[in-house]
Amino acid sequence: MNDAATRALLPEGLHDTLAPRAELESRAVVALLACFSAHGYDQVAPPLVEFEDSLLAGVGAAEGRRMFRLMDPASHRMMGVRTDMTTQVARVATTRLAAAPRPLRLCYAGQVLRVESGKLRSEREFGQAGIELIGTASTGAEAEVLLLAAEALHSVGAVDFTIDLTVPTLVPAVSAGLGLDAARAAIARDALDEKDMAGLSVFDGRVREVFETLLLAGGEADKALDALTGLDLPGEAAALVEELRAMVGTLRGAAPALTLTIDPGEYRNFEYHTGICFTAFDRNGSRELGRGGRYQVQGAASLEPAVGFTVYVDSLLRALPEPRRANAVFVPAGTPREAAEGLRSSGWRTVAGLDAVADDAREARRLGCSHVYRNGSVEGV
Incomplete structure (x- = not known):
C-alpha cells in the first residue's frame, strides 16, 4: 500500500x-x-x-x-x-x-x-x-x-x-399479571424482543397463548390493537393497551397519512x-x-x-x-469582482479562475463547472 x-x-x-x-x-x-x-x-x-x-x-x-x-x-x-x-x-x-x-x-x-x-x-x-x-x-x-x-x-x-410504536413496560406488566417470576418473565421478554417463537416453548397453556399472540400481533396499528384487545389482558397491561389505542387515535386525527405500526414486544x-x-x-x-x-x-x-x-x-x-x-459557473481570472458578486446574488455558485487560461470553457469543465461567465453572460459548457 x-x-x-x-x-x-x-x-x-x-x-x-x-x-x-x-x-x-x-x-x-x-x-x-x-x-x-x-x-x-x-x-x-x-x-x-x-x-x-x-x-x-x-x-x-x-x-x-x-x-x-x-x-x-x-x-x-x-x-x-x-x-x-x-x-x-x-x-x-x-x-x-x-x-x-x-x-x-x-x-x-x-x-x-x-x-x-x-x-x-x-x-x-x-x-x-x-x-x-x-x-x-x-x-x-x-x-x-x-x-x-x-x-x-x-x-x-x-x-x-413508517412510525413503529411500542410500550416497553407492556410485556413486564403482562408477565406480572400472569404471575411469572423474574426469571421466566425475562425469558418471555427476550423471546418477544427477538421475535423468537421457539423461545416461548418453555411456557404452556394460557401463558404460552398470550405470549404467542403478542409476538404475532406486530404489524399495522389497527390490526395489532384488535389482537391485543382480544387477549383480555390483566389490569395494568390492559390499561397500557388502551393508552396505546388512544395515542393511535390522536395521531390518526392529526396526521391521517402517517403510516403507523405496532411492535408489542x-x-x-x-x-x-x-x-x-x-x-x-x-x-x-x-x-x-x-x-x-x-x-x-x-x-x-x-x-x-x-x-x-x-x-x-x-x-x-x-x-x-x-x-x-449544484451547478457552478466558472468566472475567468480578471473578471470584475462586482460581476461575480452579482452572479452569487442571483443564486449562482461561482468558481473563480486564479490565472488566465487559453480556453475558459475547457477549464470550466476541468473544474466541474456546468457554466462559464463570458462577455457579460452565463453560458453552458
Missing part, C-alpha cells in the same frame, strides 16, 4: 464525508433545527467530551459499554466522549436550566462516537439531531414530540417512512423508557431513521418526566435521493 493510501485509511466505522453529501448533511441539520425552533424548541450545544460520571448518570447509565474514555490531564479525572446527546440535554435541563419554566423544550444537533457499531448501522461516528420536552408526562406531550418528529423528517425530504434500547416509545423506519425497514419516547430525568430533588426524539442523520440521508452537485 502506498503512502497516500495509508494516510487515507480510517478506523472501521469512521469515514470521510465528501461533496455533495457533506453539503446535504449540513442543509439537513439546518432544516431539522429550523423545524424544531418553529415549534418553540430552544437549541443547546453541549460539549463533545464530559466527565465520565456525568455522561453515565441517569438515562446514560447503559452507555458505558459504548463509550470511548480518556484521562483529563487538567483535572486527572476520567472523561468520556458522548455516545448519545440525550444524557447531555437532560443534564443541561436539570442543572443550568433547573429554574426554567416547565415544560421545557430543547433541541440539539451534533456528532456522537461509539466503541462499536450497531445491528442496523456500520458507523461508529454519526450525527444526531433531536428534541426533548421536559417536565410533563401528558399524552399531549408524547403526541407533540411524535408529530414533530414526523414533520421534521418531512422537512428534509423523507416521505416514505420490542424493548431493547428502550430499557430506561417508561411509556409509549416509537421508531421511524424507512419503508422497507432496513434503516432506523430515529427513535424516541417517554422517560425520566433526575432533577435536583426528584425525577422529572420527559419525552424526546433523536434523528440519526446518517440513516436519514441514505433514505433521501442521491444528492447532485
Whole structure:
C-alpha cells in the first residue's frame, strides 16, 4: 500500500464525508433545527467530551459499554466522549436550566462516537439531531414530540417512512399479571424482543397463548390493537393497551397519512423508557431513521418526566435521493469582482479562475463547472 493510501485509511466505522453529501448533511441539520425552533424548541450545544460520571448518570447509565474514555490531564479525572446527546440535554435541563419554566423544550444537533457499531448501522461516528420536552408526562406531550418528529423528517425530504410504536413496560406488566417470576418473565421478554417463537416453548397453556399472540400481533396499528384487545389482558397491561389505542387515535386525527405500526414486544434500547416509545423506519425497514419516547430525568430533588426524539442523520440521508452537485459557473481570472458578486446574488455558485487560461470553457469543465461567465453572460459548457 502506498503512502497516500495509508494516510487515507480510517478506523472501521469512521469515514470521510465528501461533496455533495457533506453539503446535504449540513442543509439537513439546518432544516431539522429550523423545524424544531418553529415549534418553540430552544437549541443547546453541549460539549463533545464530559466527565465520565456525568455522561453515565441517569438515562446514560447503559452507555458505558459504548463509550470511548480518556484521562483529563487538567483535572486527572476520567472523561468520556458522548455516545448519545440525550444524557447531555437532560443534564443541561436539570442543572443550568433547573429554574426554567416547565415544560421545557430543547433541541440539539451534533456528532456522537461509539466503541462499536450497531445491528442496523456500520458507523461508529454519526450525527444526531433531536428534541426533548421536559417536565410533563401528558399524552399531549408524547403526541407533540411524535408529530414533530414526523414533520421534521418531512422537512428534509423523507416521505416514505413508517412510525413503529411500542410500550416497553407492556410485556413486564403482562408477565406480572400472569404471575411469572423474574426469571421466566425475562425469558418471555427476550423471546418477544427477538421475535423468537421457539423461545416461548418453555411456557404452556394460557401463558404460552398470550405470549404467542403478542409476538404475532406486530404489524399495522389497527390490526395489532384488535389482537391485543382480544387477549383480555390483566389490569395494568390492559390499561397500557388502551393508552396505546388512544395515542393511535390522536395521531390518526392529526396526521391521517402517517403510516403507523405496532411492535408489542420490542424493548431493547428502550430499557430506561417508561411509556409509549416509537421508531421511524424507512419503508422497507432496513434503516432506523430515529427513535424516541417517554422517560425520566433526575432533577435536583426528584425525577422529572420527559419525552424526546433523536434523528440519526446518517440513516436519514441514505433514505433521501442521491444528492447532485449544484451547478457552478466558472468566472475567468480578471473578471470584475462586482460581476461575480452579482452572479452569487442571483443564486449562482461561482468558481473563480486564479490565472488566465487559453480556453475558459475547457477549464470550466476541468473544474466541474456546468457554466462559464463570458462577455457579460452565463453560458453552458
